[in-house]
Amino acid sequence: xxxAGRRIRPGAVLLNVGAALVALLVLxxxxxxxxxxxxxxxxxxxxxxxxxxxxxxxxxxxxxxxxYGVGRYLINSAALATLATLLALLFTLPxxxxxxxLRFRGRERTFQALVGALVIPGQIGxxxxxxxxxxxxxxxxxxxxxxxWLAGIFGVFLVRQxxxxxxxxxxxxxxxxxxxxxQIFTRLVLPTLQPVIVTLALFVFLGSWNDFLWPxxxxxxxxxxxxxxxxxxxxxxxxxxxxxxxxxxxxxxxPVLIVFLALQRYYLxxxxxxxxxx
Amino acid sequence: MTxxxxxxxxxxxxxxxxxxxxxxxPTFAALLLSLTDFxxxxxxxxxxxxxxxxxxxxxxxxxxxxxxAMGNTMWFVVFGVPLMVAASLAAAMLLNARMLxxxxxxxxxxxxxFVTTLVATAVVWxxxxxxxxGLINYALGQLGIEPxxxxxxxxxxLPAILIFVVWKTxxxxxxxxxxxxxxxxxxxxxxxxxxxxxxxGRFxxxxxxxxxxxxxxxxxxxxxxxxxxxxxxxxxxxGGPAQSTVTVLYFMYEEGFKWWNLGxxxxxxxxxxxxxxxxxxxxxxxxRRRNAI
Numbered sequence: 001x002x003x004a005g006r007r008i009r010p011g012a013v014l015l016n017v018g019a020a021l022v023a024l025l026v027l028x029x030x031x032x033x034x035x036x037x038x039x040x041x042x043x044x045x046x047x048x049x050x051x052x053x054x055x056x057x058x059x060x061x062x063x064x065x066x067x068y069g070v071g072r073y074l075i076n077s078a079a080l081a082t083l084a085t086l087l088a089l090l091f092t093l094p095x096x097x098x099x100x101x102l103r104f105r106g107r108e109r110t111f112q113a114l115v116g117a118l119v120i121p122g123q124i125g126x127x128x129x130x131x132x133x134x135x136x137x138x139x140x141x142x143x144x145x146x147x148x149w150l151a152g153i154f155g156v157f158l159v160r161q162x163x164x165x166x167x168x169x170x171x172x173x174x175x176x177x178x179x180x181x182x183q184i185f186t187r188l189v190l191p192t193l194q195p196v197i198v199t200l201a202l203f204v205f206l207g208s209w210n211d212f213l214w215p216x217x218x219x220x221x222x223x224x225x226x227x228x229x230x231x232x233x234x235x236x237x238x239x240x241x242x243x244x245x246x247x248x249x250x251x252x253x254x255p256v257l258i259v260f261l262a263l264q265r266y267y268l269x270x271x272x273x274x275x276x277x278x
Numbered sequence: 279m280t281x282x283x284x285x286x287x288x289x290x291x292x293x294x295x296x297x298x299x300x301x302x303x304p305t306f307a308a309l310l311l312s313l314t315d316f317x318x319x320x321x322x323x324x325x326x327x328x329x330x331x332x333x334x335x336x337x338x339x340x341x342x343x344x345x346x347a348m349g350n351t352m353w354f355v356v357f358g359v360p361l362m363v364a365a366s367l368a369a370a371m372l373l374n375a376r377m378l379x380x381x382x383x384x385x386x387x388x389x390x391x392f393v394t395t396l397v398a399t400a401v402v403w404x405x406x407x408x409x410x411x412g413l414i415n416y417a418l419g420q421l422g423i424e425p426x427x428x429x430x431x432x433x434x435x436l437p438a439i440l441i442f443v444v445w446k447t448x449x450x451x452x453x454x455x456x457x458x459x460x461x462x463x464x465x466x467x468x469x470x471x472x473x474x475x476x477x478x479g480r481f482x483x484x485x486x487x488x489x490x491x492x493x494x495x496x497x498x499x500x501x502x503x504x505x506x507x508x509x510x511x512x513x514x515x516x517g518g519p520a521q522s523t524v525t526v527l528y529f530m531y532e533e534g535f536k537w538w539n540l541g542x543x544x545x546x547x548x549x550x551x552x553x554x555x556x557x558x559x560x561x562x563x564x565x566r567r568r569n570a571i
């Protein structure tokens with residue numbers, strides 16, 4: 001077979017068709033989620049299961065926003081994820097840079113302890129943390145929901161790995177010119193850290209948006225619910241309303257999919273830096 | 279301390295304080311809390327709190343539901359780790375094939391489930407797995423397989439959740455494998471081909487030895503992930519049917535935040551940590567004996 005002057009081998013065709021089929025299989029649940037969310041109530045409860053809506057309708061999206069107050073949860077999720085991202089960057093960036101480039105006694109030992117602590121799952125300390133926040137009056141508040149994102153060991157590790165590549169000569173030259181360490185950090189170092197800042201911001205934003213167990217524990221007031229917590233509660237009440245639940249799932253997961261698609265380059269490179277080199 | 283050292287500590291102190299206060303302290307406190315009878319009465323008035331030594335652990339050992347949860351979680355680990363490694367390695371090898379085009383597109387498609395919201399996709403899968411109207415039973419029906427009551431049959435519910443978990447997470451491990459596969463020198467494959475090695479022979483004797491440390495890394499990450507399943511049973515089955523999908527973390531959640539037995543729940547957390555630690559050590563030991571690392 002010849003197309004456009006290049007020989008195409010049957011093996012290559014088979015391979016590409018295979019990859020396309022696997023991709024379709026992997027994406028099928030997400031595609032079906034979207035099409036069912038556009039069906040009218042009860043349409044999905046048929047055999048054989050319909051693939052496309054007979055007449056597409058947005059009634060479930062309207063119902064979710066008007067009758068179930070999903071707009072509120074959407075804002076909660078967006079606000080919490082944004083705050084978590086800003087706070088994580090504020091705490092993590094200076095520390096990660098210092099562990100890579102500033103010399104102080106106990107640096108290596110402290111950093112090794114942090115890396116060792118990476119293997120301890122956060123859920124172990126969840127119950128005492130809940131009690132701690134209860135006595136601090138932070139249960140059922142955004143502050144309580146944000147607290148775990150301040151203690152991001154992985155973020156410190158990620159920033160440190162990246163900051164190791166900042167040239168020492170550049171920092172020394174700035175010191176000789178009389179710049180303070182803080183000036184060097186904000187004016188010189190932060191711009192060079194830009195890719196890892198985007199990566200870390202993306203990790204924290206998606207992590208906070210998708211998080212379930214901690215917000216479920218700490219937020220008891222329905223007005224404070226994030227989308228996943230609200231969706232889980234809604235899905236327990238509306239087991240039969242498939243179309244409505246699919247619309248709710250689309251609203252919950254579409255924002256993070258879009259953010260990921262826009263910034264996937266940073267996400268994947270960060271993933272490699274965090275896992276393979278570590 | 280020099281002035282420069284003081285500035286450096288200024289950079290790390292906020293992060294270290296936060297980590298100490300909100301991570302290290304609660305983790306140690308879990309150990310202490312597990313030695314007390316902290317319950318709803320202690321929550322109302324701390325003076326009701328008593329030190330009970332290892333009583334929480336002793337009574338856990340006597341509870342059937344605790345063993346059910348342990349059994350289910352171990353089931354996930356035993357079947358999930360090989361499945362996860364196989365699925366993600368197969369996907370990575372497909373993406374790494376020289377003749378494949380539009381690699382970035384396929385990689386994106388395979389990775390997409392990983393970034394979706396777990397609760398949302400669990401809701402979607404609960405519907406996909408529906409006995410009568412679900413797409414999965416419909417597809418199986420086309421192959422002549424009778425409908426399976428995935429989430430209603432105690433024997434099918436664990437495999438159903440595991441299939442969902444593999445779909446959700448294989449993309450992450452695939453990226454790690456892909457990075458490793460790209461470091462395997464092409465000349466090694468060429469040499470093996472010239473020596474007459476087939477596809478399987480090259481996989482066994484060239485690819486696998488080269489990526490062995492990464493297989494170890496992925497299985498360690500998978501163990502940690504599978505020990506922490508919670509939202510999946512919470513959304514898809516609520517631990518049922520007949521408690522067949524209660525995981526250790528689900529058990530801990532119910533014990534702690536439904537019944538407010540925070541002391542007993544902390545004991546569960548400590549046991550979970552010890553389990554993850556032991557299984558990881560066993561994996562490292564096995565790998566060392568086979569000279570993988």
